Amino acid sequence: MSNSSSGNVGIVIVSHSSKIAEGAADMVRQMVGNAVPLAWTGGDTDGGLGTNVAGILEAIEAAWSPAGVAILVDLGGAETNSEMALEMLAEDRRARVVVCNAPVVEGAVIAATESSGGSSLAAVKRSAEEFYA
């Protein structure tokens, strides 16, 4: 579900659909390249549409970077589950993970673009969220 690692901010894509999550990750890789740690997760624990906390925790781990991780989500459950996952992280990591209020596909591409230039977690989040500003 992931590859590449660097000191850049990691990007996690969370969608109710694993196909959307995977497809958005493909777009990020093609448009931004491999300079950004990237992971995706989608679907419930039975493989149906939905999101699950365990999958999100794994994705955060896979995309981990000392610079932090920005999570892009689609619908409400993805956001609630991501916030739950965030709270379950160790305290020192929790402070370095954010959920972005941005459209999942466009947000992921913009966030990764920002990250690939070495921007901070706050800057990555801000760029992604400009879509809704």
Place this chain on the structure above:
Amino acid sequence: MSLDRAARERLVRALAASMIEHAEELTSLDQAIGDGDHGLNMKRGFEAVLATLPGLADKSLPEMLKAIGMTLVMKVGGASGPLVGTFFMELGKALPEQPTRADLVAAADKAIGAVKLRGRSEAGQKTLLDVLVPAQAVFASGGDARAIAAEAAQAADRTTPMLATRGRASFLGERSIGHMDPGSRSASLLIGAAVAALEFEAVS
């Protein structure tokens, strides 16, 4: 109030049975105004809880509730997993091992507060809070098991004419009116199962 091991296991089985037996009904409510997976999700979560018996009931009541919450968070999926799971986890965190009724009221208050924070929601938005809050009011004012269960069921019914402003149904805007909120229905079923298993008596 003291719950021995057998009573704790009875409580777990009653909660799980209420979700498993009503899975189809919950799913059909969710098909009307949500994404149609609520019954399946809750059933999956509580089947996972049942699978942790008998060890689950060996734990103290607070530890057992926390474990139920964690299993629900990990297994239910959707937004309901974190919401219902948070309720159980916070209830467990706030309870002493041998809680009095007053301890339970206080712990339920805290747990409902945590659900509000988790969902960034308040009562009146057509969510499970529209059952939790009024049922808690009856519990806090001394109602017995029957009164609490009745209020929970009526509160779920009262979500039918409400306009959803939080949760998936809020996407539908006015089309959410006229359908019972599935999360409210499942909350009322869980409350009904819990208070029947715990046999709350009225206090004045």
